[in-house]
Amino acid sequence: MKNELLEKTIHEVSADLKAKKVSSVELTKAALDYLEEIEPKVQSFITITRDEALRRAAEADKRLASGKDVTPLTGVPIAIKDLLCTKGIRTTCASRMLETFKPPYDATVVEKLYQAGAVSVGKTNMDEFAMGSSTETSFYKKTKNPWNLNCVPGGSSGGSAACVSAGQAFASLGSDTGGSIRQPAALCGIVGLKPTYGRVSRYGLIAFASSLDQVGPFGKDVEDCAIMLGAIAGHDPMDSTSADVPVPDYAAEAKKGIKGLKIGIPKEFFPEGMNREVSVAVKDAIAQLKSLGAETVEVSLPSSPYGLAAYYVLAPSEASSNLARYDGVRYGLRIPGENIVEMYSKTRAAGFGPEVKRRIMLGTYALSSGYYDAYYVKALKVRRLIKQDYDKAFEKVDVIATPTCPNPAFRFGEKTGDPLSMYLEDIFTVSINITGLPGLSVPCGMSKSGLPIGLQLIGKAFDEATLLRTAWAYEQATEWHKQKPALKEE
């Protein structure tokens, strides 16, 4: 049975915790019980950490009792994508390769959440090494979309999105390399935010593509997302690519209204023949923003059609190098061989799934001598051009609004046979990773078959506040975020 407390948002339940209407241990128990009850249906988690969660909840209760260092996250059950290192708790990246890997350290973002008093209930399912858009490439399980259990939750952070949507956790952390937070947020009907590259530390995030990866939050609403972002953002001396830029009070910033805000509408993101339900929902959302006092301006991002191609050179190139360390020598899976080369190849053949292997091969090829200039260097040039497009657009506007994905959630197996059709799922999200800009997805509609649709908002570098402000204003005027999934097959 779902405890009604679990229907609440963080900003609501946090007030209950502070007012001692409920203890963190009670809340965490309720969350874990419900989590385990519906887990067979949703399958959001690779590892559930009940004991660890209850221990942290008890600590949080002490903190709440003392009234010292209490944050909006103190005592609140959250979940963590299984590519963020957790000390002593296995971190698998949904790969057989790391089935037994227990990191000896916590990722900076995990440490920050613990410091804020958050209670982690477990590690969520994902596409293997974050490579995929449906969470189907996980070695362990297929996470279901809570709105229709026959559909995918999106990916790669599918578990993190599904668990928040289904009420297994109040919020979660995901990572976004080409859309892996925004797309599942859209498909599961919740809010997901990919921060500016460098806004959040990557230390302890198991790398897929280092120059694109960014950790970000999922929340039931915009304010929860703002609270989560505030807790994890900031410079980290352990990550030299994290930026030393002040962290505003995002939850407060979100509520400042959007009068006079200029919203750019890029025509390239509304191509001929696109899904009508998606385009109607997104256009309605833009009209809604206008009615709330924003201005809309047509902008052009002419290089964006090349974003996907550049992305599928850059991301696999970096991945081919990042994943080379899984060689069976020091940790993780090892399949013995007659000699070292045989051990390497047997280990990697058994440890990685087909999508990971495909991307390693793509990347290895793109970086090979003789091909490097034609692929990698050219992709870098495209990256610069796309960046210039956005810089130019942001001279005129404060925010850019687009659909998050071309379609609502699709069925299991629908795209697994055709990698290219799966890659096209990222068409509206990848260029934001390529430019390093922040992007957010907020629910903006429902398809006729009852599947959520997401509005993507793109902001200037380190201006997450304006994204949250826009999405919060929209959310106040609409009810999409209040709808709850039925956890039913269609």
Place this chain on the structure above:
Amino acid sequence: MEYEPVIGLEVHCELKTKTKLFCGCPTTFGNEANTQVCPICLGLPGTLPVMNAKAVEFAVKIGHALNCAISKYSKMDRKNYYYPDLPKAYQISQYDKPLNYAGYLEVPLKEGMKRIGITRAHLEEDAGKLVHAGGKAGRLDSSDYSLADYNRGGIPLVEIVSEPDIRSADEAYAYLTELKNILLYIDVSDCNMEEGSLRCDANVSVRPKGTEKFGTKAEIKNMNSFRFAKQAIEYEIKRQVALLEKGERVVQESRLWDVTENKTKPMRSKEEAHDYRYFPEPDLVPIVLSEDYVKKLKGQLPELPGAKRARFASKYGLTPYDAGVLTSEQELAQWFEEGAKHTKNPKGLANWIMGDMAAKMKEQEKELKDLKFDQKKLCELVDLIDAGTINSKQAKEVFAEMFDAGVSPAEVVKSRDMAQVSDPKAIEGAVDKVLAENPSVVADYKGGKQGVIGFLVGKVMQASQGKANPKLVNEILKKKLDS
């Protein structure tokens, strides 16, 4: 046909930073295996490197000392290859934008100074160390099992690549010696070859003398000392010339110097021929250096061996060779220069340092810091000789006592009553006596056998118990005999 060798050297120098290049682990040598490691230098999933500022500083100093252009903007790259001593399966190095490039080194050779170009000197991380058990020849692919020690993994290295300007094994040896000396002078590395903090590979080819085109090169690895490097290069030149003489071709390959057989041998081709798939390291930001920073480091360089050598030669009237010996170690050069302040005869001081002092230090395995006497005392000895107070034979005895007991030369001379008799009257008396006692010898001399004067000098010296000034004795004897 006469052949000319063409040699380029790649030297890896471990920097003596307290911590590793990208993490806080210590860099101490010789500790128990895998006790100086952390998630970062073990390349555990999720970890990130952070650049050690001191390593950049040391690398820039090397650039300055090798007359390089210093990049204001450089970056790190990944060099991808699989080997169990490389935990990330890529080495963080520098590819197309090295920190230092286009420099040179002036190397002292017998026939004068030679300028050898430095292509680049870039920053990178060291790999761990493997120990292979069983199998043959300590190789990974034939061992029963291998043990990996990552203590060394991630220690900062600077790779110094020379232009192919070197023309003999002797030149290579001189280049290495000078380079090591410079690195020690600027205090950025221990340059300890036994501990692997200085390592060297050589690219060797030969071509008919007088032609321009390079021959096919072989890369020689595993040369653990300068002596081995010289032997290996000598061997390799002979091997390549012999091949060409027979009408065969040199194969481009990596070869290992085999210390037991005194040969270079081909490495298994599997272990080379890599496509390293270099690309910019996305986990690190570019290295951007300000003009001020680069200038400041240049200002911090000490006087380098070459400049010191030239200055010693001109200021102290030393031969290039002597100046070279005295500047071969910074400490020695300092010791000499401090001493030179206390004597009017620095050349004499230099001779004692390089002669008796060096010999005794070597014999007793002593270093400068172990000496019981200081420069002032050694200068006192030089001055006593120059003043004619003692002769050179006595000086050796005085030196020995000073070396062993630390007593001042003047005291030794006094206590042993050694002071040379230079009073002509006293010597005249002794001469007269000897002449009177040896009439037959005197007759021989007068009869034309001038050589017998040596016998008479000896007699006078004996009579004075060695204290008479031999030069004066000689003069007075001659005067008396010839009169």
